[in-house]
Amino acid sequence: MGYRAREESGLSMPDGSETQVRDRLARQRTELANERTLLAYIRTALGFVIVGVPAVWLMEQPLVRVLGWLSLAAGAGFLAVGIRRFLSTKAGLAQEPK
Template sequence: MNKDLILRERLAIQRTIMANQSTFLSFLRTSMYFAVAGVSLDQLLKLPGGHIFEYIFLVISAAVLVVGVVNYFIQKRRITESTKHIGDYKFEYEQGGTYKN
């Protein structure tokens, strides 16, 4: 069995995990921007009906956060499922419990 291949796959999984975490943090940051924009818009502009814009931005903020959390856990599950096979190769043409190289 090629140990370099296993190491490369494990490192690729780690990069994928970090990319998933980074993507979640991006969703979180975007959600916070919308929340801050909603609160600031009403406070700065004092528009008639400004509360409506505030609520719209807060709803968008909550929606982005929910999408980010759901996306994070879906991708985390997919990553976990893909790590089951690393280092435990079993080929269909395997005979007698030995690997054919």
């Protein structure tokens, strides 16, 4: 990114606080990435639950039921890990100076 690109991007501030703007934008990108990661964990957990529910309640074979319960447990685990990671990252961002 050259001198001209900075002028054209509109990130340059009159008082020379370009780094503050860049830091604020980086923080916003990190917060959005954290939210996208949580949504990916939720989507994965729902996938495991969607597979596990019919296996437990609709199938007659014992092995399929066991696999269904394992799928439900994996879904709950993914959801718990995703929420834990989201909250820890959010807390870490809150501790950093703005």
